[in-house]
Amino acid sequence: MPCTVGRGGVTAQKREGDGATPAGLHRIAQCWYRPDRLPAPAPWARPIGPGDLWCDDPADPGYNLHRRAPLRASHEALRRPDxxxxxLLVIDWNWPKPLAGRGSAIFLHQWRRPGFATAGCIAVARADLLHLAAHAAPGTRLLVPPAIPRFSHARRGAVVTKV
Known part of the structure; x- marks a missing residue:
């Protein structure tokens, strides 16, 4: 299955804001979905509401955890206009007991288009993501090798590979 990774490539030394995807053997921890746009992809999927956020502020006690609005700390809104x-599938990188600065919000989500880098997540085509969400369970393993081959159609520093 083709995928893209972070604009910083893949690293074994993940840091907050480096744009890299963490290498290693990870597990799928949670599944979230937009109930206003599609049915639950799996029985364990959690609905994303207007106030659902993911904290990416290393100084906040809720760093790399699901939070609810309002939140003054830096965060990502899980409910996006695009x-x-x-x-989205939450990857267990630096979760559930995060260490400040080790990276946050590492998800498996839909890509913008093939070859368009993420901020550190793994992104795949919508159909592939729906397939993964429907067939994966909490604890499903996800291997991100330290070196991923680049394919010729990768752009903007992205890596496109097959998982």
């Missing part, structure tokens, strides 16, 4: 987070 379809990138219509379904």
């Amino acid at each position: 379809p990138l987070y219509d379904v």
